[in-house]
Amino acid sequence: FNSVKFNKFCILLFLCVLSTNTVSGCELFGRFDMPSLFKEGDIMIGGIFPILIKQILSTSTFDKEPPKVQFDLRIYRWTQAMIFAIEEINNDPALLPNISLGYRILNSCASPTNALRAALTLASGAEEVDVSSHCPPAISALIAESGSSQSIAVAGILGPFHMPIISYFSTCACLSDRTKYPTFFRTIPSDYFQAKALAALVKHFGWQWIGAIQSDNDYGRNGILAFKEEVEKFGVCVAFVASVLRTYTRDEFLEVVEIIKQSSVKVILAFSVDGDFYPLMQEIVNQNITGIQWISCVAWITSSRPSTPEMYRSFGGTVGFVMQKMAIPKLNHFLTSISPYIDPNVPFVKDFWEIIVGCTPVLPGVHAATEDTTKRCTGNETLMNSENDFFNVTELRVTYNVYKAVYAIAHALHQLVFCQPVGAQTVKRLHLKATIFGDEVFFDENGDPPASYDVINWQLINGKVQHVTLGHLTFAANGDYKLSIEEEKIVWRTGKKVIMSSLYFTCIGTRKAQIRGKPICCFDCVPCEYWSNERKDDCIPRTIEFLKYHEPMGIALTLVSLLGASLSLATMVVFINYRETPVIKASNFELSSLLLFSLFLCFLCPLTFLGRPTVWTCMLRHTAFGVTFALCISCVLGKTIVVVTAFKFGHTQQRIIICSCTLIQIVICVLWLSLNPPYPHMLFTYSNKIIVLECNTGSQASFYAVLGYIGVLAIICLILAFMARKLPDNFNEAKLITFSLLIFCAVWITFIPAYISSPGKFTVAVEIFAILSSAFGLLSSIFAPKCYIIFLKPEKNTKKHGFIINLCSTVECWLVLMPHSKKVLHQTGVFLCGVCMFSPCLHGFPLGTPASSHCPKTCSL
Secondary structure: OOHHHHHHHHHHHHHHHHHHOOOOOOOOOOOOOOOEEEEOOOEEEEEEEOOEEOOOOOOOOOOOOOOOOEEOHHHHHHHHHHHHHHHHHHOOOOOOOOOOEEEEEEEOOOOHHHHHHHHHHHHHOOOOOOOOOOOOOOEEEEEOOOOHHHHHHHHHHHHHHOOOEEEOOOOOHHHHOOOOOOOEEEOOOOHHHHHHHHHHHHHHHOOOEEEEEEEOOHHHHHHHHHHHHHHHHHOOEEEEEEEEOOOOOHHHHHHHHHHHHHOOOOEEEEEOOHHHHHHHHHHHHHOOOOOOEEEEOOOOOOOOOOOOHHHHHHHOOOEEEEEOOEOOOOHHHHHHOOOOOOOOOOOOHHHHHHHHHOOEOOOOOOOOOOOOOOOEOOOOOOOOOOOOHHHOOOOEOHHHHHHHHHHHHHHHHHHHHHOOOHHHOOOOOOEOOHHHOOOEOOOOOOOOOOOEEEEEEEEEEOOEEEEEEEEEEEEOOOOOEEEEEOHHHOOOOOOOOOOOOOOOOOOOOEEEEEOOOOOOOOEEEEEOOEEEOOOOOOEEEOEEEOOOOOOHHHHHHHHHHHHHHHHHHHHHHHHHHOOOOHHHHHOOHHHHHHHHHHHHHHHHHHHHHOOOOOHHHHHHHHHHHHHHHHHHHHHHHHHHHHHHOOOOOOHHHHHHHHHHHHHHHHHHHHHHHHHOOOEEEEEOOOOOOEEEEEEEOOOHHHHHHHHHHHHHHHHHHHHHHHHOOOOOOOOOHHHHHHHHHHHHHHHHHHHHHHHHHOOOOHHHHHHHHHHHHHHHHHHHHHHHHHHHHHHHOHHHOOOOOOHHHHHHOOOOOOOOOOOOOOEEEOOOOOEEEOEOOOOOOOOOOOOOOEOOOOOOEEEOO
């Protein structure tokens, strides 16, 4: 950093050292029982590390012991790097000569609460003080913390006291706010740069449809927010953002798993620390979720705990960024010299030894628990030949950040005490020792170091997960970046690079339609209302086509529909005026009036088929058609049954049959509208220039059920009317009904293929034509002969010509003659029958008695 900012950093250290070393006495009001790694020095440096981690995957039921804390070897190495750097500085005659550095390191358990407790413990000084001795120096600078949420808590409480804090792994961009955290520095790039780096990676591979998982804390939420802002500039859509946290229950992790399983994304970014993300990784592996390309942030991609062959099944091929790796060669000897036998009271060493060596050390004065079944050490174990990754000091990343933080403090103290940089170099930026390979360490105005990352790829080599460096990204001072990746060396878990998800973001010949319940950037490609010109360089609006009232075909159909409705009303008026005449009485005035009313409604139905389809007109046109025609055919069925049953079918029975038949159709229509109603629909298949706006039936089964039910009623009527066609000719409706139903059935049988094959708006025209044709067939066949007699042959509208009909209305039975029978009307009012159909015959003849041609039998009425 430049000299001005470096001087500010030195002044902070001076004030902190001065204030904490001029205290005349110590008074302890309370204490936190926290184990610490401690060594006294002239100037004390504090450290906070999450050495122990507690994981909660289920709600406690208090019926068993809570889960034990986990000892993290990777983080323990960070603490040893801090101790090693301090020891190295104390042995360096050029850096802080005649001044010794001490340290006090506490555990935070990766919890903001515990981190705050540790910070207060360090700020308050030693907890165990002999009143006869002097007060040990207080903490002058602090190296903390790994998690951003923990660093926010620590910097927030210690910042007002002007204590310099250098973090080695907290990346939240919020910590760059100098108004809130004026004494916070870090040796790891801010998430401001990491978000840009991850967005650059997504852009580089062309991923435009991704998901995201965040830690439910400041680190995760701020990181994903910055990432979304960056990728949205490239048109990338984040389909979902799910949250995880180490203290979540298993059910909450399973909810995130369901989100992943139900989503169509194939690329997911995990912006989380390993402690928060690891439980989710376990669930993903347990449920064998594969085929997803994972992107990692710097927090977990090189973590040792998830880097196992078991996790590789689902997370192999993960790509992401991490800080540049460096080597600290002398650190290896320091790490291999760790032993619980040197000082049994040193915290965490026993846990470290049990993991690395695999046995419990037998220490003097320490009694093992009776239930402890762990193997006992012999005392001859050594770490010199251990092949554990803990001792690999050639590819250090976060460990190197800790190392740099200690040296940054040491160089600042040196310049503060001796008023000149180490080696009397008058430079604007702070240079570290050559043992760090000339790495230039400085802080900008926000306390951030320069940003550069390595591109990491998870690969399985010789049965072990390796973090292979396949690229590099560096940021310039103006914010530009340079990304280089060796794509041909990347191992993809899916077998090949994921190009896109199931949703494509270039809609060719279609338009984008937002998906309900998804982010605004998520859409489907649907046909658009434009088409391209012949040169494919301009969009021309498509013509929206539907059957309009004012076009010639619409006008013609409207006039015919109104004509039919008018004729129905006119016929009804005629029937009302001539209701006392024999021909009207013979045709059953009540049923005829109801039939005319239903025909009037049938003629009006086509009007709902004209005009622009809407939700209401689509539902009305098909249901109105179905109900009105069911009522119409029910009336015809009632008239037919009355004839066939020889007028035994009274008015009450007629009303019941009509209502019940119509009610069945109403129930079908109600179910249709409730389950899958008709709706307006744009059809693009007929032409590139035309959009056909039509009513989709919704449920094809319901539509054909309505037609089928009308057809069943019509066929029943036709069969019954055909049986009664041999009745006496005067006013005989059976023949008329038979003829009208033949027309009706012929129209609707030909309608089905014509309806299916007609294009565009002509489909609606065919349906209207079928409705009008069948309605005119019923009206003309049944009522035209009666109107003909009333107006043109009034002499036939008398009791003489209607004798049989009048007689039929007074007798109990009606004689139905078989096709081969001979009928003779006698003057005395008796039928001379070829076959007697009455039972019992009034003259004693049994039913079906044959008659001879010369001696006919008689059945008196």
